[in-house]
Amino acid sequence: MKAIVYTKYGPPDVLQLKEVKKPAPKENEILIRVKATTVSVADIRARSFTVPLAFWLPARISLGFKQPKKEILGMELAGDVESVGKNVKKFKGGDQIFAASLKGFGAYAEYICLPEDGPVSIKPSSITYEEAAALPIGARTALHFLRKANIQKDQKVLVYGASGSVGSYAVQIAKYFGAQVTGVCSTANLEWVRSLGADEVIDYTKEDFSSKGESYDVIFETVGKSSFSACVKSLKKDGTYMNVTILLPGVRMLWTKFTSKRKFILAQNSPETSEALNFLKELVEKGKLKVIIDRHYLFEEIVEAHRYVEKGHKKGNVVINLEQNNKSLKV
Template sequence: MKAVICTKYGPPEVLELKEVEKPAPEDNEVLIKIYAASITSGDSRVRGFRVPLSYWLFARIALGFRGPRKNILGGDLAGEIESVGKDVKRFKKGDQVMAYPGHHGGGYAEYICLAEDMAVAIKPENLTFEEAAAVPFGGNTALHFLKQANLQKGQKILIYGASGSVGTFAVQLANYFGAEVTGVCSTSNIDLVKSLGAHKAIDYTKEDFTLKGEKYDVILDAVGMASFSGCMRSLKKEGTYLQVVAAPATSIRMLLTGMTSKKTLIGGTAIPQTENLIFLKELVENGDIKPVIDRTYPLEQIVEAHHYVDEGHKKGNVIINVQ
């Protein structure tokens, strides 16, 4: 089968399209023929080994010293089950699914084997494979953090980085939960963010939301770029701060602030969960949320696609057509 291999860290050019052995499912696994995968910010960071200096040794141990230990990247995907192991109960041959293997990777290939108890769910009937591949990472991450905040109807939430993969889902989910949503993004994405359900959209190139005097029940930083001190000023006394990409220095400040105030500060990793994918599937099929796709590339243009993601200006998701 064809797969994109990453044997060393570096620019997008380290990615190579090669022929590798097709996997065979274990007794508890399903073999998925992949039709589409998304290029997440996490894929880009792993490929380029872009981690804070204080995380360097830990990241090398976790990811691999000379190159990614999991040398086929790709954290979420959509495809069709080609075969199942003898112990598999949830799926059968021919099921169309979306999956979020997360740090296990494997999406940049024609086939992947996943245990049935991993984050795998039947894909929404009203989505193409390309659209379904855009759901798992951004949708699961946004839902994970909003559930942590216990977001309530009528609460005011600000989402920084509202036009990215996580942000576009966070805006829609927060609106679905009945919150008053303010999205922060660049000039070119204002209309997009409003179309997704944001009641207000702030252009960060023209305005600093932290200086407007507005107070929020919840602030979600989806890209790790908002001023921490500014967010704390804009958060209500007992508000909740959600940090999707917490650098070490920010994590320490979150810990100290949590100890000295009534604010709730939540960071960490959004674990792939099947129940989240099933919930997202239902919302998509009901028309409550939808994936946003910026660009689609064939597998053979994976290097070009990574260059585009590295620019940091994608709207929603960048998708790879695998088959």
């Protein structure tokens, strides 16, 4: 089968299209023919090994010190089940699925094997493979954090980075839970974020949200670009601060935690099960959650896709279509 492989860390050009051995499913696994995948910020960081300092050691252990342990990136996908292991009960050949492959990567390939009890679910019938591929990481992350914060009806939630993958899903899911949502984004994305359901939008290029005098029950930092001081200033005394980009708290955060009633929820992976995907599937089919795709690329254009995402200005998600390439790719 064909796959995008990288054998060293570096710029997008380290990604190469190669012929590799097609995997065979184990007793508890399903073999999936991948039809679409994505280029996420996590893929960019893994490929280039540009991770925050706090993540450096665990990332080296996980990804590899001198060179990548796992040569095929790709952390979310959609496709068709081609065959199943003898002990598989949940899925059968021909099922249309979407899945996260964050634990072992591997979605940048024509085929992948995943355990049936992992984060795999039947694809929402109302959307395309490309749209389904853009759900498992960003939407699942947003859902996981908002559940951790125990969002309640009419609470005030501020989402910083509301036009990104996690942020755009966070706006919609928080609204589904009944919150009053303020989205912070750039000028170009104000109306778009409002169309996702945000009650208010703030242009970070023109004003500091903390100068408005508003206080929030939850502040959700999804891109790591806000000031912690500004967030604390705008957070209610018993409010919750969430940040998907920080693994460990700094001195000021620890001090704030021990001298106030505020709660802090930092970077953490959601459980590797299908429960969240099943929930997201229902939201999509009810019309409560929209998948936003910024750009589409073919499999052979993945280097270009990485260059675009690396600029840090994507709106929603960037997807890779393998279906159009299955008969035409050359290595």
